[in-house]
Amino acid sequence: MIKKLISNFEEGFLSLLIVSMTLLVFAEVVARFGFNAGIHWAQEVTLLMSAWFVLFGASYGVKVGAHIGVDVFVKMLPSRIHRFLTVLAIVLCLIYCFLFLYGSWIYIEKLIKIGIELEDVPIPRWMPTSILVIGFVLLIVRFLQLGWKVIIGQADGFHFADEAEESMEIAKALKESSLGDTDSNKDKGDKS
Amino acid sequence: AVAAPIEIKFSHVVAESTPKGQMALKFKELVDERLAGKVKVEVFPSSQLFGDGKELEAMLLGDIQLIAPSLSKFQKYTPELQVFDLPFLFKDMDAVERFQQGPEGQGLLSSLESKGLIGLGYLHNGMKQLSASNPLRVPADAAGRKFRIMTSDVLQAQFEAVEAVPLKKPFSEVFTLLQTRAIDGQENTWSNIYSQKFFEVQPYITESNHGVLDYLVVTSTEFWMSLDDDLRVELKKALSDAIAYGNGIADEKANEDKQQIIDSNRSEIITLTDTERQQWVDAMKPVWKQFEKDIGVQLINAAQAANQ
Amino acid sequence: MTIAVLFITLFFCMFIGMPIAVALGLSSVATILMFSNDSLASISLKLFEATSEHYTLLAIPFFILSSAFLSTGGVAKRLINFAVDTVGHIRGGLAMASVMACMLFAAVSGSSPATVAAIGTICIAGMVRSGYPQSFAAGVVANAGTLGILIPPSIVMLVYAAATEVSASRMFMAGFIPGLMMGLILMIAIYIVARIKGLPAQPFPGFKALARSGVIALGGMMLIIIVLGSIYGGIASPTEAAAVAAVYGYFIAVIGYRDIGPMKGIPWQKEGENYASAAARNTAQMLMAIPKSFADPEVRKVILDASKVSLMLLFIIANAMLFAHVLTTERIPHTIAESIMAWGLPAWGFLIVVNILLLMAGNFMEPSAIILIMAPILFPIAVQLGIDPIHLGIIMVVNMEIGMLTPPVGLNLFVTAGITGQNMIWVIKACLPWLCLLLGFLMLITYVPQISLFLPEYIDELKGY
Numbered sequence: 002m003i004k005k006l007i008s009n010f011e012e013g014f015l016s017l018l019i020v021s022m023t024l025l026v027f028a029e030v031v032a033r034f035g036f037n038a039g040i041h042w043a044q045e046v047t048l049l050m051s052a053w054f055v056l057f058g059a060s061y062g063v064k065v066g067a068h069i070g071v072d073v074f075v076k077m078l079p080s081r082i083h084r085f086l087t088v089l090a091i092v093l094c095l096i097y098c099f100l101f102l103y104g105s106w107i108y109i110e111k112l113i114k115i116g117i118e119l120e121d122v123p124i125p126r127w128m129p130t131s132i133l134v135i136g137f138v139l140l141i142v143r144f145l146q147l148g149w150k151v152i153i154g155q156a157d158g159f160h161f162a163d164e165a166e167e168s169m170e171i172a173k174a175l176k177e178s179s180l181g182d183t184d185s186n187k188d189k190g191d192k193s
Numbered sequence: 194a195v196a197a198p199i200e201i202k203f204s205h206v207v208a209e210s211t212p213k214g215q216m217a218l219k220f221k222e223l224v225d226e227r228l229a230g231k232v233k234v235e236v237f238p239s240s241q242l243f244g245d246g247k248e249l250e251a252m253l254l255g256d257i258q259l260i261a262p263s264l265s266k267f268q269k270y271t272p273e274l275q276v277f278d279l280p281f282l283f284k285d286m287d288a289v290e291r292f293q294q295g296p297e298g299q300g301l302l303s304s305l306e307s308k309g310l311i312g313l314g315y316l317h318n319g320m321k322q323l324s325a326s327n328p329l330r331v332p333a334d335a336a337g338r339k340f341r342i343m344t345s346d347v348l349q350a351q352f353e354a355v356e357a358v359p360l361k362k363p364f365s366e367v368f369t370l371l372q373t374r375a376i377d378g379q380e381n382t383w384s385n386i387y388s389q390k391f392f393e394v395q396p397y398i399t400e401s402n403h404g405v406l407d408y409l410v411v412t413s414t415e416f417w418m419s420l421d422d423d424l425r426v427e428l429k430k431a432l433s434d435a436i437a438y439g440n441g442i443a444d445e446k447a448n449e450d451k452q453q454i455i456d457s458n459r460s461e462i463i464t465l466t467d468t469e470r471q472q473w474v475d476a477m478k479p480v481w482k483q484f485e486k487d488i489g490v491q492l493i494n495a496a497q498a499a500n501q
Numbered sequence: 502m503t504i505a506v507l508f509i510t511l512f513f514c515m516f517i518g519m520p521i522a523v524a525l526g527l528s529s530v531a532t533i534l535m536f537s538n539d540s541l542a543s544i545s546l547k548l549f550e551a552t553s554e555h556y557t558l559l560a561i562p563f564f565i566l567s568s569a570f571l572s573t574g575g576v577a578k579r580l581i582n583f584a585v586d587t588v589g590h591i592r593g594g595l596a597m598a599s600v601m602a603c604m605l606f607a608a609v610s611g612s613s614p615a616t617v618a619a620i621g622t623i624c625i626a627g628m629v630r631s632g633y634p635q636s637f638a639a640g641v642v643a644n645a646g647t648l649g650i651l652i653p654p655s656i657v658m659l660v661y662a663a664a665t666e667v668s669a670s671r672m673f674m675a676g677f678i679p680g681l682m683m684g685l686i687l688m689i690a691i692y693i694v695a696r697i698k699g700l701p702a703q704p705f706p707g708f709k710a711l712a713r714s715g716v717i718a719l720g721g722m723m724l725i726i727i728v729l730g731s732i733y734g735g736i737a738s739p740t741e742a743a744a745v746a747a748v749y750g751y752f753i754a755v756i757g758y759r760d761i762g763p764m765k766g767i768p769w770q771k772e773g774e775n776y777a778s779a780a781a782r783n784t785a786q787m788l789m790a791i792p793k794s795f796a797d798p799e800v801r802k803v804i805l806d807a808s809k810v811s812l813m814l815l816f817i818i819a820n821a822m823l824f825a826h827v828l829t830t831e832r833i834p835h836t837i838a839e840s841i842m843a844w845g846l847p848a849w850g851f852l853i854v855v856n857i858l859l860l861m862a863g864n865f866m867e868p869s870a871i872i873l874i875m876a877p878i879l880f881p882i883a884v885q886l887g888i889d890p891i892h893l894g895i896i897m898v899v900n901m902e903i904g905m906l907t908p909p910v911g912l913n914l915f916v917t918a919g920i921t922g923q924n925m926i927w928v929i930k931a932c933l934p935w936l937c938l939l940l941g942f943l944m945l946i947t948y949v950p951q952i953s954l955f956l957p958e959y960i961d962e963l964k965g966y
């Protein structure tokens with residue numbers, strides 16, 4: 002239940018960010034070309050949304066296995082070694098996160114101390130930048146979850162859903178839709 | 194034992210061939226010559242380390258020691274430096290130089306101290322001109338036209354004062370936008386119009402000299418105060434010499450680049466008559482009033498006094 | 502020493518299966534901690550800069566979103582029908598039609614694997630049904646699919662433009678002729694093979710049917726006009742054009758073709774409905790459909806899928822920028838550049854080294870990451886040797902195309918294996934002869950710079966610079 006709620010929030014928030022970025026840039030074009038006007042805060046806001054999109058999304062990407070990697074080598078190894086290397090990889094990922102979390106914290110502290118605002122929007126600069134801290138905390142949570150799953154044997158790797166796999170889904174959908182208007186009912190029978 | 198030399202990373206966002214790039218290299222040369230073994234300067238041009246949106250913050254974190262952003266970049270650090278963005282405040286570069294070297298100009302160098310920054314000197318780029326896809330002779334010619342500006346409230350107000358549409362667009366997109374006429378014009382110094390190839394896509398350049406685009410060489414208070422007094426004096430001296438060298442190049446380069454643009458025959462250069470110029474002044478001067486509170490009347494008066 | 506640590510950490514991290522993004526970031530930060538005085542805070546700042554200060558990179562999520570809407574089925578199918586009607590009657594024509602379909606799809610999408618997936622499903626099956634050997638069909642489509650990044654718009658070119666500050670629109674222009682040329686070379690090769698092997702031809706459907714399928718495919722083809730038109734017609738920059746393309750992709754898939762979303766299955770004109778009432782009904786339904794889209798599971802899935810790919814790519818890019826930042830602070834490009842310069846290679850020799858480096862990198866890595874790492878190293882040397890940055894960019898893109906087809910990591914190989922249901926070895930064999938063609942094409946692109954430079958320079962000249 003809570004899991005579903007969190008999942009919905011993550012997906013909704015990411016979709017909202019990418020759609021808002023697109024529409025804001027689109028609106029700028031419309032404003033400039035259609036109404037001879039500019040949106041003076043659009044550039045800064047769009048760019049900050051892109052930072053939130055990436056840094057918030059990184060942990061979601063771990064959850065759904067969206068990040069790509071090279072797992073051809075480890076897959077050739079015996080499963081015990083494979084498992085060990087995956088745990089090692091997750092530990093290294095955690096080290097990466099903690100180093101950046103620490104660095105981000107110092108950076109945010111400095112921004113709070115200087116106390117300057119964004120260029121075009123009257124809010125303190127540390128606020129949008131705080132996604133660094135939020136993002137790495139979330140990333141740590143996701144890597145810990147993944148590590149636990151690997152240790153108890155529920156998962157054996159990062160499950161890279163690479164672009165190839167994404168495209169495969171498209172391919173499957175296409176195949177289904179194309180079967181609708183061809184005469185090959187035989188293929189259909191094979192599938193089911 | 195010999196102590197390791199103090200490392201100074203000088204980061205900037207322009208090419209090595211520009212006056213700023215040359216000034217940075219001169220500084221390195223002078224320090225190598227005078228403070229060999231004590232201080233080591235490394236220059237990183239072309240935003241190699243940090244872009245101009247983040248170099249100030251990176252300096253405050255202590256990872257670079259010298260930068261020279263344009264004065265408009267400081268508007269969120271201190272409103273006073275916005276004085277340099279005011280339109281038609283300075284008659285020419287000599288007036289700018291007099292003001293910068295005068296007591297008020299030198300006083301401004303320490304206006305950033307509360308934010309942890311120290312200004313070490315002004316570096317010239319030059320007076321700004323207006324370029325556009327249509328000839329701009331009077332303010333009415335600019336009305337309804339789209340101009341790209343740097344992020345600066347004063348510059349935004351300046352274009353709104355002539356009923357033009359100021360647009361903030363990243364530098365990386367400006368050329369394409371000008372080329373395709375998605376944006377009508379922009380303001381810049383002769384050397385930027387030349388080096389960024391804007392003159393290739395802007396058929397008209399009005400020699401308006403309506404504002405100044407200069408840089409401020411800054412360091413962080415924390416780094417500067419950590420140095421020995423003698424060393425600080427030596428470094429300041431080397432920097433002043435390098436700045437003087439850079440300013441000499443800047444003046445020369447502005448004239449050279451202007452001539453190159455004229456020789457290219459790609460843009461027509463429009464010289465304003467006195468009455469035309471006065472119309473621009475009358476239209477844009479209300480901007481002073483708008484920012485008087487932020488900047489301070491005394492500062493504006495002192496800047497004006499430098500014209501005589 | 503620094504170089505060794507950086508690359509060994511990177512390769513080790515990648516070898517044990519870490520996400521590429523984290524592998525890049527961790528090797529960078531480890532190198533910084535060991536060899537430099539830089540603080541972790543400034544590395545974090547750099548990461549934030551990499552995600553928040555590169556306006557040009559925003560074109561990546563926008564084009565992916567646009568491709569996601571276009572890949573939902575109908576658009577790709579309509580483009581293929583048009584291609585079959587156009588060239589299907591020539592001997593080997595169906596294979597040529599597949600190449601042309603790939604070229605058309607490449608002109609609206611910026612991604613190679615998506616091109617293979619979208620075109621391959623229908624075309625490979627179609628060719629097999631018409632009597633072509635399956636390996637022949639698979640090889641053709643897997644290769645033609647790589648055109649996705651050579652024919653503009655191209656995500657890889659945008660990344661190159663961002664990394665080297667050359668103009669994105671000039672890069673796009675420069676990719677146009679090489680893209681057409683490679684399509685043509687593939688078609689000629691197909692024709693020769695078709696003659697020798699006696700491959701079949703389809704009957705010509707007649708001009709009426711051709712015109713009809715052309716009109717139906719227009720909705721998809723309009724995107725080409727919208728993207729290129731808005732850039733060259735003075736409406737938008739490439740990044741903005743990408744946003745326009747995404748919005749258009751939504752409208753064409755959801756409102757126009759109605760393959761997905763709240764209007765799925767609703768006809769433009771019902772039987773017996775007159776034009777006026779159809780127009781009124783459609784207008785009302787469209788206005789309703791836009792807010793309904795936000796809740797529609799199919800539309801949401803398209804957006805979410807685009808988000809996943811985008812954030813994955815942008816996160817790699819951000820970390821690759823850190824990697825490049827370390828290379829820069831440690832002056833590693835300078836060191837490599839100086840040692841290569843010290844070999845005293847002439848331009849042609851340098852280009853051989855470049856191609857070997859890139860082909861090696863292409864075996865393991867994703868194109869955007871390769872470009873971001875290699876471009877800052879190669880760019881300054883190339884400039885010094887008098888090689889045009891745009892030309893270098895096209896050479897890099899063609900190398901990346903080949904990388905899509907080389908094991909162990911080749912996205913097009915994976916997709917093709919999936920479509921055909923064959924194993925990797927079979928796919929690699931199927932692609933090999935065509936891969937040789939691509940290598941020949943790379944030589945041509947490398948040593949005849951005019952192929953890349955003619956169009957951008959000609960356009961500059963037209964405009965009188």
Ligand code: NA
Pocket residue numbers: 606607608609610611612648649650651652653654655
């Ligand atoms: Na493309």
Ligand code: NA
Pocket residue numbers: 863864865866903904905906907908909910911912
């Ligand atoms: Na490969």
